[in-house]
Amino acid sequence: xxxxxxxxxxxxxxxxxxxxxxxxxxxxxxxxxxxxxxxxxxxxxxxxxxxxxxxxxxxxxxxxxxxxxxxxxxxxxxxxxxxxxxxxxxxxxxxxxxxxxxxxxxxxxxxxxxxxxxxxxxxxxxxxxxxxxxxxxxxxxxxxxxxxxxxxxxxxxxxxxxxxxxxxxxxxxxxxxxxxxxxxxxxxxxxxxxxx
Amino acid sequence: xxxxxxxxxxxxxxxxxxxxxxxxxxxxxxxxxxxxxxxxxxxxxxxxxxxxxxxxxxxxxxxxxxxxxxxxxxxxxxxxxxxxxxxxxxxxxxxxxxxxxxxxxxxxxxxxxxxxxxxxxxxxxxxxxxxxxxxxxxxxxxxxxxxxxxxxxxxxxxxxxxxxxxxxxxxxxxxxxxxxxxxxxxxxxxxxxxxx
DNA sequence: CGGTGATCCTAACATCGTTCGGAAAACCTC
DNA sequence: GAGGTTTTCCGAACGATGTTAGGATCACCG
Numbered sequence: 168x169x170x171x172x173x174x175x176x177x178x179x180x181x182x183x184x185x186x187x188x189x190x191x192x193x194x195x196x197x198x199x200x201x202x203x204x205x206x207x208x209x210x211x212x213x214x215x216x217x218x219x220x221x222x223x224x225x226x227x228x229x230x231x232x233x234x235x236x237x238x239x240x241x242x243x244x245x246x247x248x249x250x251x252x253x254x255x256x257x258x259x260x261x262x263x264x265x266x267x268x269x270x271x272x273x274x275x276x277x278x279x280x281x282x283x284x285x286x287x288x289x290x291x292x293x294x295x296x297x298x299x300x301x302x303x304x305x306x307x308x309x310x311x312x313x314x315x316x317x318x319x320x321x322x323x324x325x326x327x328x329x330x331x332x333x334x335x336x337x338x339x340x341x342x343x344x345x346x347x348x349x350x351x352x353x354x355x356x357x358x359x360x361x362x363x
Numbered sequence: 364x365x366x367x368x369x370x371x372x373x374x375x376x377x378x379x380x381x382x383x384x385x386x387x388x389x390x391x392x393x394x395x396x397x398x399x400x401x402x403x404x405x406x407x408x409x410x411x412x413x414x415x416x417x418x419x420x421x422x423x424x425x426x427x428x429x430x431x432x433x434x435x436x437x438x439x440x441x442x443x444x445x446x447x448x449x450x451x452x453x454x455x456x457x458x459x460x461x462x463x464x465x466x467x468x469x470x471x472x473x474x475x476x477x478x479x480x481x482x483x484x485x486x487x488x489x490x491x492x493x494x495x496x497x498x499x500x501x502x503x504x505x506x507x508x509x510x511x512x513x514x515x516x517x518x519x520x521x522x523x524x525x526x527x528x529x530x531x532x533x534x535x536x537x538x539x540x541x542x543x544x545x546x547x548x549x550x551x552x553x554x555x556x557x558x559x
Numbered sequence: 560c561g562g563t564g565a566t567c568c569t570a571a572c573a574t575c576g577t578t579c580g581g582a583a584a585a586c587c588t589c
Numbered sequence: 590g591a592g593g594t595t596t597t598c599c600g601a602a603c604g605a606t607g608t609t610a611g612g613a614t615c616a617c618c619g
Contacts, residue, residue: 172586172596179597197477201576213577214598222576278527279475281393316524317538317545324520328512331474342513349513353545368565368617375566397607409608410567418607 180218182208184232187225191270196279223283226274231289233275238296240264250307251355255347257303258322262340265326272330276323307355314354321346376414378404380428383421387466392475419479422470427485429471434492436460446503447551451543453499454518458536461522468526472519503551510550517542 186207190199201212201222219225240260247253265272273279275293285293301315309318325346329339382403386395397408397418415421436456443449461468469475471489481489497511505514521542525535 170586175585176596195477200574202574210597211599212575213579213600216577217597273474276527277473277475277523278469279473281391312534313538313541316535317542320520320524320535320538320542321517322520323524324516324518327473327523328516328519331472338508339512339516342509342516345509346513346516349545349549353548366617371616372565396605398605406566407568408606409569409610412608413566 176218179208180228183215183218183225184228187229188270191229191274192268196270196273197281223280226280226283227286227289229271230274230283230285231292233271234289234292234296237261237264237275238292238299241296241299250303251351253303254307254309254351255344257300258343258347261300261322262326262329262343266329266335266337266340269330269334272326277327309354317354318350321350372414375404376424379411379414379421380424383425384466387425387470388464392466392469393477419476422476422479423482423485425467426470426479426481427488429467430485430488430492433457433460433471434488434495437492437495446499447547449499450503450505450547451540453496454539454543457496457518458522458525458539462525462531462533462536465526465530468522473523505550513550514546517546 183204186204187199190203190207201215204225205212205215215225219228241257244253244256244260247256265276304315304318309315322343325339325342329336333339379400382400383395386399386403397411400421401408401411411421415424437453440449440452440456443452461472500511500514505511518539521535521538525532529535
């Protein structure tokens with residue numbers, strides 16, 4: 168029975184998160200203030216504590232939201248027959264997702280918020296999504312811890328270089344096909360890793 | 364004419380930086396306070412402003428110090444005849460340097476300090492070191508912007524994954540040879556990229 | 560020895576996240 | 590609808606932060 172009050176409560180939470188995202192995008196992940204968020208939603212800072220236990224709790228909700236969005240993108244991907252095609256499409260999707268919102272990338276994948284560590288609940292969302300990405304690799308015949316780790320290093324390396332050194336550009340993420348060719352030629356069991 | 368006073372001044376600056384590094388290593392790059400640093404060197408916080416214009420100026424000096432240390436490691440490397448051997452040794456040296464001090468890695472290579480951007484002087488030091496690393500690649504016959512970018516993404520990806528997900532371990536940096544084999548097989552003109 | 564600049568301090572400011580206590584509003588029960 | 594309860598929201602304020610102001614004290618130079 169969804170209470171009328173709890174419904175409105177949840178609605179206000181979303182409103183706060185939206186305002187926080189907007190400020191984070193404009194002024195950096197850590198460049199916003201509780202008083203600013205409060206003003207954006209027509210409140211004073213202390214009132215935010217009705218909806219979130221702390222600023223870190225807001226970060227935590229944003230963190231979970233970010234990974235849930237990534238999960239949605241993953242679920243919305245076209246079902247390709249060739250597992251290698253799926254792998255390539257997954258990598259491109261991930262890189263698009265990353266460069267689309269620098270603040271989100273930093274919050275989700277880099278330790279930029281001083282004291283923040285995701286709660287176990289939010290961390291579980293992240294783990295699950297990353298696990299799904301890994302399963303795409305497995306289906307392509309890539310097996311073994313070291314091959315998986317090499318893949319994550321390669322793709323996340325492209326992403327981090329892109330947003331750190333040329334935000335908004337494509338200098339690194341444009342190398343995704345070249346990088347995958349390289350990776351697949353080395354890690355794929357014995358078939359071809361034809362381009363495109 | 365090195366004044367006696369300016370000499371002592373420089374000495375105190377070093378003392379402050381050493382204290383800041385110690386606190387940064389123990390409590391995170393941004394997990395220290397001017398009052399803490401001051402106490403560590405036997406002062407009160409405002410006195411630090413005699414030696415640094417702001418906290419960001421301390422970060423800036425640490426940034427330059429970090430890159431100067433990296434430059435020293437680069438200069439101290441044994442002179443290997445084979446440029447590919449030099450490349451491998453350089454990558455290993457870099458990864459060792461990175462995992463050795465997480466706080467330094469974050470300050471030098473990740474945008475973790477909220478408002479901080481290196482001054483032009485400190486940035487020049489960084490540019491020069493990275494340029495030297497690039498020249499090692501060129502000597503190995505690796506040419507072209509995209510090849511260079513792919514290399515930086517790969518190596519920095521290994522480093523970032525290591526310190527972000529398993530600080531103190533070797534799960535990712537242990538893959539450096541495998542990664543270089545993969546990279547060289549794909550990017551090296553036409554010779555062999557024999558392991559070890 | 561007198562003077563000048565560097566050094567270091569206490570006090571205080573603005574801003575931050577956060578807590579407290581109470582007023583207003585929304586809701587549920589009778 | 591009235592009464593009571595819970596949620597919402599606020600002003601005031603606390604401790605901590607980086608930083609500034611103003612004044613002592615000290616080191617050095619002539």
